[in-house]
Structure formats: structure tokens, C-alpha cells
Amino acid sequence: MSHHDSKSASPMQVATGDRAILPEGARTIPIYVMGKRYEVPETLTIMKAMEYAGFKFLRGAGCRGGICGACPTVYRKEGDYKLYFGLACQTVVEPNMYLAQIPFYPANRAKYDIEAISPVAETVHALYPELFRCVACNNCTKACPMGVEVLDYISAIKQGDLARAAHLSFDCIQCGMCASRCMGELPQYHVAQLVRRIYGKYIQPRAAHLEKRVVEIESGKYDAMLDALQKMSHEELEKLYKEREREPDMAPPGTWMPEDTQYL
Amino acid sequence: MKISYYPGCTLKTKARNLEDAAVASMAALGVDFQELERWNCCGAVHSLADDDLIHHVAPVRDLVRAMDQGSDKVVTLCSMCYNTLARANLLMRQDEVKRKTINDFMSEEKDYHGEVEVLHFLNFLRDHVGFDKVRERVKVPLNGLKVATYYGCTLVRPGNVAIEPPADRKLMAEFLEAIWASPVDFADATTCCGSYQVLANPDAALDVAARILESATRAGAEAVVLSCPLCEYSLARKQDELLQKNKISKDVPVFYFTQLLAAALGLGSEACRFDLSPRCSVELLKSKNYPIDAAVVGV
Numbered sequence: 001m002s003h004h005d006s007k008s009a010s011p012m013q014v015a016t017g018d019r020a021i022l023p024e025g026a027r028t029i030p031i032y033v034m035g036k037r038y039e040v041p042e043t044l045t046i047m048k049a050m051e052y053a054g055f056k057f058l059r060g061a062g063c064r065g066g067i068c069g070a071c072p073t074v075y076r077k078e079g080d081y082k083l084y085f086g087l088a089c090q091t092v093v094e095p096n097m098y099l100a101q102i103p104f105y106p107a108n109r110a111k112y113d114i115e116a117i118s119p120v121a122e123t124v125h126a127l128y129p130e131l132f133r134c135v136a137c138n139n140c141t142k143a144c145p146m147g148v149e150v151l152d153y154i155s156a157i158k159q160g161d162l163a164r165a166a167h168l169s170f171d172c173i174q175c176g177m178c179a180s181r182c183m184g185e186l187p188q189y190h191v192a193q194l195v196r197r198i199y200g201k202y203i204q205p206r207a208a209h210l211e212k213r214v215v216e217i218e219s220g221k222y223d224a225m226l227d228a229l230q231k232m233s234h235e236e237l238e239k240l241y242k243e244r245e246r247e248p249d250m251a252p253p254g255t256w257m258p259e260d261t262q263y264l
Numbered sequence: 265m266k267i268s269y270y271p272g273c274t275l276k277t278k279a280r281n282l283e284d285a286a287v288a289s290m291a292a293l294g295v296d297f298q299e300l301e302r303w304n305c306c307g308a309v310h311s312l313a314d315d316d317l318i319h320h321v322a323p324v325r326d327l328v329r330a331m332d333q334g335s336d337k338v339v340t341l342c343s344m345c346y347n348t349l350a351r352a353n354l355l356m357r358q359d360e361v362k363r364k365t366i367n368d369f370m371s372e373e374k375d376y377h378g379e380v381e382v383l384h385f386l387n388f389l390r391d392h393v394g395f396d397k398v399r400e401r402v403k404v405p406l407n408g409l410k411v412a413t414y415y416g417c418t419l420v421r422p423g424n425v426a427i428e429p430p431a432d433r434k435l436m437a438e439f440l441e442a443i444w445a446s447p448v449d450f451a452d453a454t455t456c457c458g459s460y461q462v463l464a465n466p467d468a469a470l471d472v473a474a475r476i477l478e479s480a481t482r483a484g485a486e487a488v489v490l491s492c493p494l495c496e497y498s499l500a501r502k503q504d505e506l507l508q509k510n511k512i513s514k515d516v517p518v519f520y521f522t523q524l525l526a527a528a529l530g531l532g533s534e535a536c537r538f539d540l541s542p543r544c545s546v547e548l549l550k551s552k553n554y555p556i557d558a559a560v561v562g563v
């Protein structure tokens with residue numbers, strides 16, 4: 001039987017299980033998981049659809065909120081030569097999707113001591129010389145489920161612009177799909193992580209108010225207050241919480257000040 | 265006419281002196297010169313294998329970026345970038361079958377047919393700024409400083425992308441005359457600097473660099489001018505080793521052509537970036553009383 005034969009799908013099958021997943025009247029659609037056909041309710045994410053179909057995730061699921069990078073999924077659509085990439089927890093199923101999850105993709109990570117390295121592009125070039133194998137094919141960018149311009153950040157690193165690379169790669173969730181498709185066999189996501197660490201530690205300007213606050217905390221300014229809180233009874237804490245001064249929800253930034261400023 | 269500027273990776277890292285001097289000079293000459301917003305490595309070497317199309321993708325993508333920026337010209341400074349971009353451009357103009365394969369592969373970009381013209385900065389200066397205009401703007405004439413015009417390979421080979429008919433060797437001379445230097449042609453002006461052999465056969469690379477430097481000196485030059493970071497590596501940064509191994513008898517000042525331009529336009533040390541040039545280059549200029557910041561000593 002052809003994998004693309006969807007005519008047998010019942011258009012009005014209601015999605016029910018031991019508890020209702022979808023309202024009455026929801027339709028099901030056929031999808032193919034690792035080559036096997038399943039009827040799943042439409043509107044589900046790939047992750048929920050696979051669970052509906054009986055899969056149980058030991059790997060390949062984490063936050064379920066599109067941020068941990070555990071659930072990258074590769075799929076194709078009927079009649080379309082292109083490869084598509086998405087996060088299973090975020091991507092909604094489509095009829096006749098042909099998919100497999102790739103929970104992990106091997107990529108070598110260089111060893112370094114972030115405290116001891118010199119925060120310049122040459123450091124990154126020396127730790128990851130394979131950067132220069134890039135042929136600008138752009139397969140990495142096309143494979144990114146987060147829409148990161150991977151080729152552009154790799155180019156920025158080669159051009160010595162670590163700040164630009166850190167910004168461009170900020171949405172990376174380390175899923176590894178870029179590395180899976182790379183013609184030059186680069187471990188893009190590890191390189192980008194090193195660059196963001198260098199940027200965060202050495203290049204990004206420090207927030208002056210944060211440093212001041214750290215000094216205050218270290219000098220013990222808040223110790224007495226924390227001690228007092230720890231000694232309070234449940235009732236006292238509740239009372240304190242209820243009576244606290246609270247910034248109005250819609251106060252324009254910088255306009256509200258508490259009466260009690262002793263902890264500012 | 266809108267002009268994109270393609271810098272190249274090395275100009276952003278090891279060859280800031282090639283780039284900073286050019287960018288400041290363009291501003292001083294009042295030319296609107298827009299760096300590409302997005303660009304990648306030029307590919308560095310033009311692949312000659314007939315079926316190796318993937319290595320043309322990098323330069324073609326850069327040309328698409330220039331087209332996306334609405335430019336009809338893209339100007340480069342580095343000889344290698346110029347060569348790679350210009351040859352990829354020719355391929356996209358002339359070879360219909362390969363053009364289609366490359367465009368199909370890069371389906372996420374606009375189709376490219378060679379719409380953009382690739383120019384080396386020297387050609388751009390001559391044809392679009394004009395050496396006369398450069399001459400008018402000179403504030404610090406180089407007073408007949410005798411400079412050997414070193415082309416290396418990639419400015420003049422192969423002939424179909426050469427910045428001028430390879431046998432002419434006039435363009436660099438005209439440029440130097442515009443800034444009141446005295447050009448010195450010499451026998452090894454287009455001899456390869458040896459950079460291709462630096463890893464596999466380092467001694468051969470040193471030998472050829474020594475030959476080029478000695479030949480320039482014998483022809484009466486006080487300095488060598490060039491436009492390629494790899495040539496600069498072989499001819500300038502290797503000089504300590506050349507001296508140590510007695511392959512040359514004295515050090516030879518080397519400059520990027522853009523540095524001499526910036527100096528002649530009277531731009532300051534931040535533009536000329538002689539701080540990144542060899543010490544002997546800085547000493548030569550100081551000995552001739554050119555206005556060089558005393559703090560600048562070279563490397």
C-alpha cells in the first residue's frame with residue numbers, strides 16, 4: 001500500500017481515549033511516523049499526536065514548551081522534495097506528513113576553561129578550526145527549527161565579530177539539526193555556545209546596577225531581613241504578603257516608588 | 265549606480281590595515297560605499313574541478329547579497345576575494361547549465377545570472393573615482409617614494425578576470441603616480457608569493473618570497489606595495505625568518521596600497537593603520553618626514 005494513500009482516512013472519527021483529548025467532532029488525519037501510518041487527531045502537535053498513537057517518550061521530549069531542544073523532528077510533505085524541520089512540541093501535524101524524531105545528533109565539543117581563555121575570535125578559530133570548512137551551502141539555516149540564521153553567525157565568527165554571532169545565535173536551543181545537515185561537518189551549535197559564553201563573560205557591557213546590588217548583598221545588607229523572614233510564622237508571613245506594597249499593573253516604567261525604600 | 269563593498273574575512277581579522285585605510289579613504293573621497301549587510305566567506309580559492317559546483321556557492325551567495333542590496337557593482341580590496349568573486353560571476357554569466365544547477369541548489373535565494381559587476385578597488389578608483397580626482401585630493405604627496413608594484417597571482421591570473429591586460433602592468437603605477445609616488449616595475453611583479461606552499465613546503469615559500477623582495481630592491485624600490493593579505497604574510501610577516509635564515513640581506517618595507525592612499529589623503533593613524541605594518545615600513549615613512557604619529561612603531 002502506498003504511504004501517501006489517505007483516502008481510507010475516516011474524516012469524522014472522534015478523538016477519545018480514557019479521557020477526552022479533543023472536543024467532539026474533531027477530525028483525524030493520517031501521518032507517517034518512521035514509515036508507519038497512524039490516524040491522529042488534527043490540530044495536535046507532533047508530540048501529542050505521537051503520544052496519541054501510542055509512542056512513549058524516554059528521550060525526545062523535555063520542556064514541551066519549545067525551549068529545551070529535545071524534540072527536533074524531520075519531516076517531509078506529500079509531493080514536495082523539501083526537507084522540513086520542526087520541534088515536535090511546537091509543530092502541528094499536517095495530513096500525510098512523513099516524520100521521524102532526531103533527539104540527539106553527535107557533534108564534538110572542544111574543551112576549554114572559560115576563566116582562562118582569551119576572549120578573541122582567534123581563540124574560537126583555534127578551538128574549532130573546522131569552521132573554515134564551511135562552504136556557505138546554508139543547509140544549517142534551512143535545518144534550524146528556531147529560524148536562526150546559522151550561516152550568518154558562522155560567517156560572523158570567521159569574520160571575528162563575536163558580538164554579532166552571539167546575538168544571531170541567541171535563539172539556539174542546541175538541538176543539533178544544523179550539525180546533522182552540514183557539508184563541512186561543523187558542530188555549529190557548540191561553537192555558538194562558546195561564542196555566547198565569551199560574549200557574556202568578556203564583551204557584553206556589565207549592568208552597573210547589578211554589580212552594585214551584588215556588592216550590597218555580599219556586604220550583608222539583606223541578611224537581617226532574610227533572618228527575620230525565616231523566623232516568621234506562617235500567619236505572619238501571610239499577613240506581610242497580603243499587606244505588601246504593590247506596583248500597579250499598568251504603571252508606566254520608572255513612575256512608581258514604594259513608600260518603604262529601606263531595601264532599595 | 266549603487267556600490268556594495270565586500271570586505272572579506274581576513275580584512276576583518278588579520279588585515280585591518282588593508283580595510284580601515286580603504287574605508288576611510290572612500291569617505292574622504294566622498295564615495296558612497298555600502299558594506300554588505302550580510303556576507304559569507306568568498307570561498308578563498310576558485311575550484312577548477314568541473315563537477316565541483318558546491319565550492320562556487322559561497323561566492324555566488326555573496327553576489328546575490330549584493331543584488332539583494334540593490335547594487336549593480338560590488339567592490340573588493342583583497343586580491344583573493346576579488347579573484348574568487350569575479351570568476352564565480354563569470355561562471356554564472358557564461359555557463360548556462362552550471363548556473364541552473366547552482367540556482368536550483370540555492371532555491372532559498374533569488375536566481376542569479378551575473379547581474380552584479382565585480383570590481384577590484386584599483387579599477388574602481390581609476391574608472392569610477394578617477395585618478396585625477398585622487399590627485400587633486402592629495403594632501404601629503406608621497407614625494408617620489410620609490411615603490412615596487414607587486415601584483416602577485418590573483419590580480420592578473422587568469423586573464424579573463426585580470427584587473428588589466430596582464431602584460432600592461434600600468435594600473436598600480438598610475439595609482440602610485442596619482443599619489444605622487446614613483447612606481448617601480450620589477451621582474452617578479454607577478455611571481456606567486458608562495459603562500460600556497462606555506463604549509464606543504466615552507467622552504468620553497470621562503471625562497472620565492474626572498475626572490476621577490478630581492479628583485480624589488482635590485483630594481484631600486486624603497487618599498488613594496490600589494491593588495492593581498494596572503495602576499496603580505498609571505499612578503500612582510502615572514503621577513504624576520506627570511507633575515508634569520510640569511511635569505512634576504514635587509515628588511516624591505518611593505519604596505520597595502522590602501523595605506524599609501526590614506527596617507528597621501530592626509531588621513532590620521534586610525535585610518536592608515538601603520539601600527540599593523542612592519543616596523544621597517546613605519547621607519548621608512550618617518551625617515552622621510554611623513555606625518556606619522558610618533559606613538560606608531562609597527563609590528
Ligand code: FES
Nearest residue numbers: 062063064069089
Ligand atoms: S520538548 Fe523542549 S523544545 Fe520541544
